[in-house]
Amino acid sequence: MALTFSGNAKAELCRSLPQNHCCALAECFGILLFCNSFSSEAVKITTESRDLAQLLPKLFKRAFGIQFDAFPSMEGKGKLTFQILDPDKIAEIMGAFGFDPEDTVSLHINLAAVEDDCCKNAFLRGAFLAGGSVTDPTKGYHLELATSHQSVAREGYALIQEVLGFAPKSASRGGGQVLYFKSSDQISDFLTFMGASLSAMQVMETKLEKELNNRVNRRCNCDDANTSKVVEAAQEQLSAIRKLRQKGMWDSLPPKLQQAAAAREKNPELSLTDLAALMEPPITKPAMNHRLKKLVEMAKE
Ligand SMILES: [Zn+2]
Numbered sequence: 001m002a003l004t005f006s007g008n009a010k011a012e013l014c015r016s017l018p019q020n021h022c023c024a025l026a027e028c029f030g031i032l033l034f035c036n037s038f039s040s041e042a043v044k045i046t047t048e049s050r051d052l053a054q055l056l057p058k059l060f061k062r063a064f065g066i067q068f069d070a071f072p073s074m075e076g077k078g079k080l081t082f083q084i085l086d087p088d089k090i091a092e093i094m095g096a097f098g099f100d101p102e103d104t105v106s107l108h109i110n111l112a113a114v115e116d117d118c119c120k121n122a123f124l125r126g127a128f129l130a131g132g133s134v135t136d137p138t139k140g141y142h143l144e145l146a147t148s149h150q151s152v153a154r155e156g157y158a159l160i161q162e163v164l165g166f167a168p169k170s171a172s173r174g175g176g177q178v179l180y181f182k183s184s185d186q187i188s189d190f191l192t193f194m195g196a197s198l199s200a201m202q203v204m205e206t207k208l209e210k211e212l213n214n215r216v217n218r219r220c221n222c223d224d225a226n227t228s229k230v231v232e233a234a235q236e237q238l239s240a241i242r243k244l245r246q247k248g249m250w251d252s253l254p255p256k257l258q259q260a261a262a263a264r265e266k267n268p269e270l271s272l273t274d275l276a277a278l279m280e281p282p283i284t285k286p287a288m289n290h291r292l293k294k295l296v297e298m299a300k301e
Helices: 005-013 021-034 050-064 087-096 117-131 150-164 184-194 197-222 225-246 255-266 272-278 285-300
Strands: 043-047 080-084 132-134 143-147 169-173 176-181
Touching (some): 005 050, 005 117, 005 132, 005 197, 021 043, 021 050, 021 117, 021 150, 043 117, 050 080, 050 087, 050 117, 117 132, 117 143, 117 150, 117 184, 143 150, 143 184, 150 176, 150 184, 176 184, 225 255, 225 285, 255 285, 272 285
Antiparallel strands (some): 043 080, 132 143
């Protein structure tokens, strides 16, 4: 199955394990705070990304020396769920971030765990891997991170503003919080910051391509041969009608031609089809063309 743009970005981020132990911890921290469930009862991480599924066991081993209690079968299609249910393991994970497993109401981004710059990258990478997605830039610009913890959304907002120099937008959705970006430049910067530079480049290339296409289209519209022909024909008709009036022939025009001439004078910019619709009764485009041609011929006589 072909990967989505989001899936490709995640694959790019999962290519290597973090070098430093501090970063492995920070990446796990991001994953835990943006995954399906992180409480004293259970850790539950659900993902569609095969690449994240490959990385998770190795990452948790490196960060905590801990194994998952429940693994998904990699054979199956669809979502994959990893779980940790052993209270001792959960206590150890909570402890690594300075949380009391008895009191997880106040889960938040412990700034000590993301103090170094290397760890800030790793944390946001983890957040995106577990709770993020990015739309194919050919379809639109949207990158988001979703978390079920209010305080995490608030602190994540501040963290992103601090390290990237711009703030995401935020919204509530289904009892959770979403931080998101809609600007191609910001999405590209965020992907680059996490380490998905190929995906970031794709966003910028798509943007340039779209801009170029727009410019070419605009120019084509201006030079449109059909448009200028329509304008020329209308000018010829208007000068013919003017001549007929000057020659005193207006009153002797057959009513059908008079009606056509009057409509053209009032609507110099209308196409034949639109003019034809104004006739009473309405006529076809060729019939309208015939009437106007007749007027031009009469003016030449
Ligand atoms: Zn680090």
